Amino acid sequence: MTELYSKFSEEVAFPRGLIIWNYFDHEHVVGTHFEHYHQIRILAEADNWCFSQRSATLPFIPVKMWATQFCYMKTDKWMRSFHFGPFGLLLEQDFYFEDTNQQGCRIMVESRVKVPGFLGWLQPFFHTLMRRWFYSVWAEDMEMRERRLKVWQLGFRDFVGLGYVNNKTAGPDRPDTDRPYPIELPVPKITDIARGGVSRPFKASNKLGYGLPELPQ
Amino acid sequence: MANQSSDGGRQVSDGFVKIGYVHELEPANQFSRWVGDHDLLVFRRNGAVRAFSNICPHFGGPVGYHQLADGKFTCLWHNLQFDAETGQCLAVAKFKLREYKLLIEGNVISAQLVEGPASE
Numbered sequence: 118m119t120e121l122y123s124k125f126s127e128e129v130a131f132p133r134g135l136i137i138w139n140y141f142d143h144e145h146v147v148g149t150h151f152e153h154y155h156q157i158r159i160l161a162e163a164d165n166w167c168f169s170q171r172s173a174t175l176p177f178i179p180v181k182m183w184a185t186q187f188c189y190m191k192t193d194k195w196m197r198s199f200h201f202g203p204f205g206l207l208l209e210q211d212f213y214f215e216d217t218n219q220q221g222c223r224i225m226v227e228s229r230v231k232v233p234g235f236l237g238w239l240q241p242f243f244h245t246l247m248r249r250w251f252y253s254v255w256a257e258d259m260e261m262r263e264r265r266l267k268v269w270q271l272g273f274r275d276f277v278g279l280g281y282v283n284n285k286t287a288g289p290d291r292p293d294t295d296r297p298y299p300i301e302l303p304v305p306k307i308t309d310i311a312r313g314g315v316s317r318p319f320k321a322s323n324k325l326g327y328g329l330p331e332l333p334q
Numbered sequence: 335m336a337n338q339s340s341d342g343g344r345q346v347s348d349g350f351v352k353i354g355y356v357h358e359l360e361p362a363n364q365f366s367r368w369v370g371d372h373d374l375l376v377f378r379r380n381g382a383v384r385a386f387s388n389i390c391p392h393f394g395g396p397v398g399y400h401q402l403a404d405g406k407f408t409c410l411w412h413n414l415q416f417d418a419e420t421g422q423c424l425a426v427a428k429f430k431l432r433e434y435k436l437l438i439e440g441n442v443i444s445a446q447l448v449e450g451p452a453s454e
Contacts, residue, residue, distance in 0.1 A: 142393070144411075144412045145411045145412055147413065148395070148409070148410055148411045148412045148413045149410055149411050261395075261411060264394065264395070264396065265393065265394055268389060268394035269394070271371055273389075273394050275392070275393055276391065276392060276428075277391060278387075278389060278390075278391035278394075279371075279389060281371070281448075282372060282387050282389065282432055283391075283432060285432070285448060285449035286448060286449075287448050288370070288371040288372070288448075289371065292371075307392060307412060307414070307425070307426065308412065308413070308425075315413070317413070318408055318413050318415075319400075319403075319408075322400040322401065322403070322408075323362060323400065323401035324399065324400060324401075325362055325364060325365065325366070325398060325399060325400065325401055326399060327366075327396055327399065328365070328366040328367050328368060328373065328388070328396065328398070329354070329358060329365050329366065329367045330367075331367065331368050331369065332352060332353070332354065332367070332369065
């Protein structure tokens with residue numbers, strides 16, 4: 118057997134808690150990433166771990182593939198993830214989160230998969246696949262995280278919204294850029310993801326995006 | 335005066351602030367935009383232009399990311415759906431999108447962001 122390996126890192130202007138919330142908010146997989154993922158079901162979840170089944174279409178491999186994933190927080194700065202795929206393949210990933218300041222962190226991702234020795238020549242392809250997948254999904258998550266942080270700093274409360282919007286009153290004088298973002302797992306669920314699972318509602322949509330640019334003052 | 339941080343300094347009259355233009359509704363009959371600290375989902379349906387909050391009460395996702403389909407908006411993040419007539423979430427009874435009062439003058443669309451006493 119030989120090991121295919123990939124490693125890359127990114128620095129982001131988001132608190133670590135928000136990044137981890139994003140990884141453990143499994144319901145968004147068929148929402149935000151609806152173009153990649155078809156279905157997801159949480160088989161078991163508690164505290165800081167989750168075992169799920171999901172189907173997705175990977176870059177370069179235009180077929181729907183099923184996998185199960187187990188992920189857990191080994192420490193509050195280290196997430197381990199195991200993807201059990203077809204043909205007995207096991208993709209192991211380590212996500213390391215390092216705070217760069219109160220509202221920023223660096224993420225390093227290491228990915229490994231063991232394959233028969235004669236497939237060692239796939240190493241460059243594996244690295245490219247991991248990078249392509251990571252950045253494809255990453256780009257969608259970036260917009261989600263940016264928006265999540267924005268509403269959070271405006272005072273958003275989960276399952277409630279923004280008080281000044283709901284109450285039609287004046288908003289905050291300024292966003293609270295120091296509002297802590299706590300890590301609270303598991304992330305509360307709202308769909309049938311833990312029983313029958315959830316599917317993306319459509320294969321394609323007329324995407325209008327996150328909105329038009331703000332008007333000049 | 336409306337709160338400065340809420341309207342971004344675009345007040346036009348009586349607490350209404352400019353949020354966009356009628357032509358921006360083309361071609362999807364829909365657009366969204368942050369105006370100060372408000373994110374508005376503006377759409378035209380059955381000939382009427384209306385605006386809901388674009389912020390899903392669940393986790394804050396963008397309700398208007400996808401074009402309106404079958405009379406429902408579907409939030410991008412977790413696929414919660416909202417009735418375009420009432421703003422009511424079809425899955426969670428306590429979730430309802432706020433509707434903003436609009437003023438349309440020529441090509442300009444304005445919305446009343448603040449209706450409470452703080453706007454006096």
